[in-house]
Each structure stands twice: as structure tokens, then as C-alpha cells.
Amino acid sequence: MEPAAPPVWVVGGTGYSGLEAVRLLGRHPGFRLAHVIASPGAGERDLSGIDPLFAPGAIRSVPLSPNLLEEPPAAALLALPDDAAAGLAADLLERGVRVVDLSGAFRIREASHYPAHCGFEHPKPALLAEAVYGLSEWQRQHIASARLVANPGCYPTATLLALLPLERAGLIDPQSPVVVDGKSGATGAGRRLEAAYLFAEANENCRPYSVLDHRHAPEIAQALGFGPERPVWFAPHVLPLSRGLMTTLYLRLRRGVGGPDITAALSGSYRSSPFVRLLGEQKWPEIRGVVRTNRCDIGWTVANGAAVVVSAIDNLMKGAAGQAIQNLNLMFGREETEGLPS
Ligand SMILES: NC(=O)c1ccc[n+]([C@@H]2O[C@H](COP(=O)([O-])OP(=O)(O)OC[C@H]3O[C@@H](n4cnc5c(N)ncnc54)[C@H](OP(=O)(O)O)[C@@H]3O)[C@@H](O)[C@H]2O)c1
Known part of the structure; x- marks a missing residue:
């Protein structure tokens, strides 16, 4: 007889990525969704009132309260703002709860990788040092034994899955910056009230934001092992879509590197990675091909000493809740793909 499914909380379960985690966990065969938790000031809410994909009365969220912590779960997914996640992760870990944090609170380890204008004073430096960066395909063993997993950001997930194989194989010219165009x-x-995200402003539009100033650039640089001398030039844009994300990477290659080297590096890295689909040279991913899946689709081309690599994911799935469940599977010794659409 299989032991009882470990209870799991989703904290921040009324937000966009939290709702996705609730949806996935609610029908996961290996875990029991014990509580859906929202901000302390909120009352109890029926999730069908927030997202009509939930059946009325099926799942309710409760406000975060000290009482809840008296009965800690086996694991918690935190889909919260950074500061709330940092504090709660510490409380949960003290009570023996294993944590997958979807926020940016535990991703950037070194001050040198932090954007200069942000300053760097982490509230939980010991936990920051302990956290495992949860890019599932590249950290399976460390994730399996981790107490605290820092789930990667959405843009870094798409970028790193495409870039890490090429960097590790030494194919990229170290003298040139890596250019990342994100959409x-x-x-x-997140669900926010801001003029730029009103329908009339975002619809039929494409808007750059935080160009060369986005916190995901240092996250990408850190995971690649780049120091300040190797910049990541990152320009994100918002598209008039609800979900889905694409990164287009522009790379100068080392002398003599060609298309077959890129193909070999990517194929060698992802032979046993069911969520990474390599489409091939001159075969391009599309956002509609990955939406509502936990997949990352990658295509590439090489000409005149340069490579362009394009990757696409669903920002709420492989970019957030899907990868969080993938990591939870790894932490609890389950099949990596369990409960996830590929
Ligand atoms: N959206 C993405 O594509 C994406 C991708 C990767 C990572 N992330 C990260 O995941 C986290 C959640 O993002 P999101 O886009 O899902 O955000 P969101 O839609 O704004 O939802 C935020 C959630 O956090 C809750 N919350 C806010 N302040 C809280 C507090 N002080 N204590 C407890 N709960 C609080 C909210 O509850 P109420 O409903 O009660 O306000 C809501 O459930 C963020 O750190 C974000 O950077 C997001």
C-alpha cells in the first residue's frame, strides 16, 4: 500500500501563479492539497470567485494566520511577494516544512549580481546561502535533497534552458555580451492595478520595460557563472497575451563553431529531459505551442559566427507553478513529470 500523500500548502494561492499551482496540486496523485492561503487581511474566499475554472465551493482560500503554523504541512509552495516569502520561508523551515519559493527572495546569492540601484541586504542571509536554485533540468540531485528551493524566474528559465548547454560546451565567445530579447x-x-496593464493600454500593443535594468539579468548572469566583465543585455517586453513567454538570444560564437556544435550541445544536455523539446535548426517555437504545458520549446540557427536561439515557455507553468511542482516531485522522489502536462 502506498503511504498517505504528503500534505502541501500553496501560499499566495489566489494570485496568478498560485492559482496554477492549486489547479495542478488539486489533481496530483502524489500530494494532498492541504490549504490554499492568501494574504493575512483577506477573508476566506471561494476560488471560483477568482477563477471560474474552479468549480463553485470546491476549493477555498484562508488568510495566513499564526494558528495555521501549528499544523505544518510536509511542503509549501510560496507564490508571494519577495519580502513576505523570505519571512514565511524561515518560519516554515524551522517547523520542518520543505519549501519551494516562487519569488525572487532566494535566487540571487551574491551582492555583485544584484542591480546596483537595489542595494543588497538580504533578510535571511543563512537561508540565501542554503537555497538550491531550482532549474529542474540542471539541478536534479541538489533539488532532491533540498529543504529550500528557489524556483527560477520565468525569463531566466526560458533563457537558461537555451543558453546553459552552449555556455557549458564553451561555444559562446566570452568577449561578447549575451543579448536576450524577452517577451x-x-x-x-502578477495581478496588479497599474495603468500599463489595463486592457486598453496593453491590447494590440508591445511595450518594452526595465530595459538593461531588470532583476532577471543578474539572475541569468549568476546561473551562467558570468562576472561583471560578461554582461547579459536583457530587454523584456509585454505582449497583449494573458500567458506565454518567448526569449530570443543573440550570441557571438567562438571561431569555428557551427550549427552541428549547437545541435550536439543541446541534444546532449536534454536527452533525459521530457519537458525540453528541441525543434531543430531553423525550426522556431511559438508561444501557442507551449501554453498550459510545462514544456520549453527551443529552435536555433547559425550564420556568420553568430547564433540566434529562441525558446518559449508558459510563464505560469514552466516559468512558475509547473516548474515548482516538477521540483516538488524531485524533492519527494516522485516521477519528475507526475501531475504535469507536457
Ligand atoms: N506571474 C508570473 O509569471 C511569475 C513567474 C515566476 C515567478 N513569479 C513570482 O511568484 C510570486 C507570485 O507572483 P504572482 O504573479 O502569482 O503574483 P500575484 O498574482 O500578484 O499574487 C500574489 C499572491 O500573494 C498573496 N499576498 C500578497 N501579499 C501577501 C502577504 N504579505 N502575505 C501573504 N500573502 C500575500 C496574494 O494574496 P491576496 O489575493 O490575498 O492579495 C496573492 O495570492 C512573485 O514573487 C513573482 O515574482 C511570478
Whole structure:
């Protein structure tokens, strides 16, 4: 007889990525969704009132309260703003709860990778040092034994899955910057009241934001092992889509590197990675091909010493809740793909 499914909380379960985690966990065969938790000031809410994909009365969220912590779960997914996630992760870990944090609170380890204008004073430096960066395909073993997993950001997930194989194989010219052109649907910004995200402003539009100033650039640089001398030039844009994300990477290659080298590096890296689909040279991913899946689709081309690599994911799935469940599967010794659409 299989042991009882470990209870799991989704904290921030009324937000965009939290709702996705609730949906996935609600029908996961290996875990029991124990509580859906929202901000402390909120009352109890029926999730069908927030997202009509939920049946009326099926799942309710409760406000975060100290009482809840008296009965801690086996694991918690935190889909919260950074500061709330940092504090709660510490409380949960003290009670023996394993944590997958979807926020940026535990991703950037070194001050040198932090954008200069942000300053760097982490509220939980010991936990920051302990956190495992949860890019599932590249950290399976460390994730399996981790207490605290820092789920990667959405743009870094798409970028790193395409870039890490080429960097590790030494194919990229170390003298040239890596250029990342990112485009995301509007849920990437969370559910927020801001003029730029009103329908009339976002619809039929494409808007750059935080160009060369986005916190995902240092996250990408850190995961690649780049120091300040190797910049990542990152320009994100919002597309008039609810969900889905694409990154187009422009790379100068080392002398003599050609298309077959790129193909070999990518294929060698993802032979046993069911969520990474390599489309091939001159075969381009599309956002509609990955939406509502946990997949990352990658295509590429090489000409005149340069490569362009394009990757696409669903920002709420492989970019957030899907990868969080993938990591939870790894942490609890389940099949990596369990409960996830590929
Ligand atoms: N959206 C994405 O594509 C994406 C991708 C990767 C990572 N992330 C990260 O995931 C986290 C959640 O993002 P999101 O886009 O899902 O955000 P969101 O839609 O704005 O939802 C935020 C959630 O956090 C809750 N919350 C806010 N302040 C809280 C507090 N002080 N204590 C407890 N709960 C609080 C909210 O509850 P109420 O409903 O009660 O306000 C809501 O459930 C963020 O750190 C974000 O950077 C998001």
C-alpha cells in the first residue's frame, strides 16, 4: 500500500501563479492539497470567485494566520511577494516544512549580481546561502535533497534552458555580451492595478520595460557563472497575451563553431529531459505551442559566427507553478513529470 500523500500548502494561492499551482496540486496523485492561503487581511474566499475554472465551493482560500503554523504541512509552495516569502520561508523551515519559493527572495546569492540601484541586504542571509536554485533540468540531485528551493524566474528559465548547454560546451565567445530579447504575456507581472496593464493600454500593443535594468539579468548572469566583465543585455517586453513567454538570444560564437556544435550541445544536455523539446535548426517555437504545458520549446540557427536561439515557455507553468511542482516531485522522489502536462 502506498503511504498517505504528503500534505502541501500553496501560499499566495489566489494570485496568478498560485492559482496554477492549486489547479495542478488539486489533481496530483502524489500530494494532498492541504490549504490554499492568501494574504493575512483577506477573508476566506471561494476560488471560483477568482477563477471560474474552479468549480463553485470546491476549493477555498484562508488568510495566513499564526494558528495555521501549528499544523505544518510536509511542503509549501510560496507564490508571494519577495519580502513576505523570505519571512514565511524561515518560519516554515524551522517547523520542518520543505519549501519551494516562487519569488525572487532566494535566487540571487551574491551582492555583485544584484542591480546596483537595489542595494543588497538580504533578510535571511543563512537561508540565501542554503537555497538550491531550482532549474529542474540542471539541478536534479541538489533539488532532491533540498529543504529550500528557489524556483527560477520565468525569463531566466526560458533563457537558461537555451543558453546553459552552449555556455557549458564553451561555444559562446566570452568577449561578447549575451543579448536576450524577452517577451511575456501580462500575467508575468502578477495581478496588479497599474495603468500599463489595463486592457486598453496593453491590447494590440508591445511595450518594452526595465530595459538593461531588470532583476532577471543578474539572475541569468549568476546561473551562467558570468562576472561583471560578461554582461547579459536583457530587454523584456509585454505582449497583449494573458500567458506565454518567448526569449530570443543573440550570441557571438567562438571561431569555428557551427550549427552541428549547437545541435550536439543541446541534444546532449536534454536527452533525459521530457519537458525540453528541441525543434531543430531553423525550426522556431511559438508561444501557442507551449501554453498550459510545462514544456520549453527551443529552435536555433547559425550564420556568420553568430547564433540566434529562441525558446518559449508558459510563464505560469514552466516559468512558475509547473516548474515548482516538477521540483516538488524531485524533492519527494516522485516521477519528475507526475501531475504535469507536457
Ligand atoms: N506571474 C508570473 O509569471 C511569475 C513567474 C515566476 C515567478 N513569479 C513570482 O511568484 C510570486 C507570485 O507572483 P504572482 O504573479 O502569482 O503574483 P500575484 O498574482 O500578484 O499574487 C500574489 C499572491 O500573494 C498573496 N499576498 C500578497 N501579499 C501577501 C502577504 N504579505 N502575505 C501573504 N500573502 C500575500 C496574494 O494574496 P491576496 O489575493 O490575498 O492579495 C496573492 O495570492 C512573485 O514573487 C513573482 O515574482 C511570478
